[in-house]
Amino acid sequence: MVLSWQWVLTFTAVCLRKRSLILRKQVYLMKRIINFKYLVLFFILAVFCIAGPNRCLFAQDKVVAVVNNEIITQKDLNDFLNFITMQYSRELKGKALEEKVQGMKQDLLQRLIEDRLILQQAGIEKVTVEPSRIKARIIELKKRYATDTEFEDDLGKQGLVLADLENKIREQMLMYAVIQQKVRDKIIVRPDEITDFYNKNKQQFLTPEERQLTIFILQDEKQAKEMSYYLRLGEKIEKLATRYSFTTNTLSTWKGEDLRKEIEDTVFKLGLGEVSDAVKVDKQYYVFRLDNITGSRQLSLAQAQDKIQTYLFEKKLQEGLTKWLDEIKAHSYIKITGD
Structure with a gap:
């Protein structure tokens, strides 16, 4: 059987058109699949942002x-x-x-x-x-x-x-x-309360022993040691100032005043008029001289009453505030949601 060349051409063209249609459908389906994948990915990311701790700004609104x-x-x-x-x-x-x-x-x-x-x-x-x-x-x-x-x-x-x-x-x-x-306007501290507190807590109103010192501050360790030595010998500060570079300061302090340990240990071992060894604090050197000691004494009721008034008022304020808040909480809805 002999096929004409026109028929062959027609058959070939039909096949090519069918193949083209199939390819276009495949491309269309691939695009749909890709778009769907992107949609799923976007949804997953959105959920992750909402649920993931510290991942997105949504966590701030938790x-x-x-x-x-x-x-x-x-x-x-x-x-x-x-x-x-x-x-x-x-x-x-x-x-x-x-x-x-x-x-x-x-x-x-x-x-x-x-x-x-x-x-x-x-x-x-x-x-x-x-x-x-x-x-x-x-x-x-x-x-x-x-x-x-x-x-x-x-x-x-x-x-x-x-x-x-x-x-x-x-x-x-x-x-x-x-x-x-x-709360605050309803608080009253009576005079008899102040007197009663003073009589029951007199030990709290003993002033501690106070020490007055002169401090010599130097940058060089060798000079600080020499300064300490000559001060102990009784050499005048004015004369020492011609040989050494230092600054002076004064300090009034008592035990437990939040001094650095190395300073407190030094100054409270000194006798009246004594001079300490050079003490290094950070990058400077300190020499201490004890000039005076004021002994402990009992404050009178008149001297202590302002402190007692303040203490009792603040104590009553805290108690009153706690009681007032407890009453409010008892009639309120409070829920902590947790993590």
């Missing part, structure tokens, strides 16, 4: 506690910690600041819960704060910094903006006002 009709989020906790850190950062530095903040972390959530309860009471009592007081407090804080830029940089380091700081100050003032109204 609810850590519920207080009546309000929630406390992880972000609230972080902001509170940053605010506290900023408050202490101008007074404490380095390890001292870190230890202070770490010490507060354990009770941070409980403190924040109590703050929310107090703020809710402020709302019930319709307590308000004048904006001018908040502004004045901000100005006071800014005075601790050399420039506004330094102030703003410190805010930024703590993850805060000015509006956050203003809000925290407003909350502090509201809490103080409602505590003043509900």
Whole structure:
């Protein structure tokens, strides 16, 4: 059988068209599969972001506690910690600041819960704060910094903006006002309570032995040792100043006044008029001379009453605040959600 060339061409063209259609369908199916894979991948990533701890910003919105009709989020906790850190950062530095903040972390959530309860009471009592007081407090804080830029940089380091700081100050003032109204204004310390406390705790009102010293500070160890030697011989300070480079200072202290151990051990071994060996503290050398000793004495009731008044007032304030908060908690819904 002989096939015409026209038929062969027609048959070939039909086959090519069919193959082209099959290829197009395969490409279309592949695109659908790829798109579906991307959709699944996006969904997995979204779920991972929401559920994974510290993976996305959603973790910041994790609810850590519920207080009546309000929630406390992880972000609230972080902001509170940053605010506290900023408050202490101008007074404490380095390890001292870190230890202070770490010490507060354990009770941070409980403190924040109590703050929310107090703020809710402020709302019930319709307590308000004048904006001018908040502004004045901000100005006071800014005075601790050399420039506004330094102030703003410190805010930024703590993850805060000015509006956050203003809000925290407003909350502090509201809490103080409602505590003043509900607890502080109701506290009375009677004169007989002061007298009774004094009579039962007289040992607490003994002034410790006080020591007055002259301190000689030098940078060179050899000079410090020589200085100590010649001072013991009774050589005049004016004459020593012509040979040695030193600065002088005075110190009044008593045992347990938080002196460095090497200094306390030295100065409380000295007899009246005696001079110490050179003591190295950091990168300097110190020589101590004991000039005077004031012995321990009993404070009178009149001398001690202000301290007793303050102590008893603060004690009653803490007791009253604890009792007031316990009463509020008893009538509140509080739930800590945990991890």
